[in-house]
Amino acid sequence: MTDKRAYAGVAEAAAGQAVVFDAWQDWLCPNCGFGERTRPLPPNATRFHTCPRLHMLTAPLVRAGTDCKVFAVTRADYLGREQQRMGDDGRPYMAVVTERADGSNDAAAFAGVATLRGEA
Amino acid sequence: MAWSASAIFTQAVLNPLTASAWSTTEPTSYGANGLSADTILAALFNNSITPDKDATLAHTGYNSSGSQWLTANEVTDTNWPAGGIALTSKAYAESTGVVNFDAADTPGSGNVTLASVYGCLVYDGTISGGTVTDQGLCFNYFGGSQGVTGGTFTIVWDSTGVFKFTT
Numbered sequence: 628m629t630d631k632r633a634y635a636g637v638a639e640a641a642a643g644q645a646v647v648f649d650a651w652q653d654w655l656c657p658n659c660g661f662g663e664r665t666r667p668l669p670p671n672a673t674r675f676h677t678c679p680r681l682h683m684l685t686a687p688l689v690r691a692g693t694d695c696k697v698f699a700v701t702r703a704d705y706l707g708r709e710q711q712r713m714g715d716d717g718r719p720y721m722a723v724v725t726e727r728a729d730g731s732n733d734a735a736a737f738a739g740v741a742t743l744r745g746e747a
Numbered sequence: 748m749a750w751s752a753s754a755i756f757t758q759a760v761l762n763p764l765t766a767s768a769w770s771t772t773e774p775t776s777y778g779a780n781g782l783s784a785d786t787i788l789a790a791l792f793n794n795s796i797t798p799d800k801d802a803t804l805a806h807t808g809y810n811s812s813g814s815q816w817l818t819a820n821e822v823t824d825t826n827w828p829a830g831g832i833a834l835t836s837k838a839y840a841e842s843t844g845v846v847n848f849d850a851a852d853t854p855g856s857g858n859v860t861l862a863s864v865y866g867c868l869v870y871d872g873t874i875s876g877g878t879v880t881d882q883g884l885c886f887n888y889f890g891g892s893q894g895v896t897g898g899t900f901t902i903v904w905d906s907t908g909v910f911k912f913t914t
Contacts, residue, residue, distance in 0.1 A: 671854070671856075671857045675903075702891060704750075704891055712903070712906070725898065727898070730896065731898045732896055733899040734893055734899075734900050735852075735901045735903050736889045736903065737889070737905070738905060739866075739889070739890065741753040743760060743910070743911070743913070745913060
């Protein structure tokens with residue numbers, strides 16, 4: 628089937644008119660499949676979502692086509708009275724890490740909240 | 748010794764956070780609009796330190812002499828420089844039984860390589876006078892060792908804030 632609009636664009640370009648290309652970037656979660664489409668962003672830009680396959684934690688999206696795995700890291704230390712990000716499995720998590728095939732990685736580090744408890 | 752928890756500095760609560768509760772004088776360089784006007788930064792630290800919420804005022808500042816928060820213990824990269832990254836979208840809000848200070852998640856300014864990051868010092872980089880400069884507000888533990896190789900490092904603040912007061 629012939630795309631007459633495409634041919635029309637070529638004809639307009641040939642006639643000296645500008646053809647505007649609409650660039651975008653696709654982002655995906657390799658765990659839950661959630662996706663977003665944005666304008667092209669800087670190389671170190673990150674997008675986050677709440678991932679149902681990573682215990683409802685805040686997890687990054689990766690650029691479509693990236694060979695990587697994204698996983699959650701449980702807190703390494705005793706929790707005590709500390710308040711840190713909890714997964715829907717009831718365990719505290721300290722990071723979500725993206726490991727790429729080239730050996731580089733990203734980390735979203737979950738900071739504990741500093742708390743002052745008042746009593747009267 | 749090592750990191751074990753997150754906490755607000757007692758000295759920060761005394762002054763400047765609740766300075767108006769008594770006749771204590773705020774640091775002369777503490778902005779008229781407090782945390783909203785001042786530059787609040789997060790600097791990354793390794794596990795060679797033992798954060799102490801009850802440290803003396805002089806020992807709460809970023810790179811203050813005799814404190815834990817020396818540049819020798821800081822973890823840096825070109826895109827996460829010494830002194831840290833400024834917090835953005837700061838907010839001070841209340842909900843039932845809670846008053847909290849929050850900010851947008853804090854990413855490096857580009858790809859970084861960092862190792863043995865255990866937590867961060869959140870301090871007021873505008874305070875330049877008084878007993879201590881760059882007075883610390885709180886320190887936030889990441890729960891263990893974190894590291895990145897040639898990628899992004901983002902501090903994701905807790906959903907309840909950077910620090911909070913509960914009543």
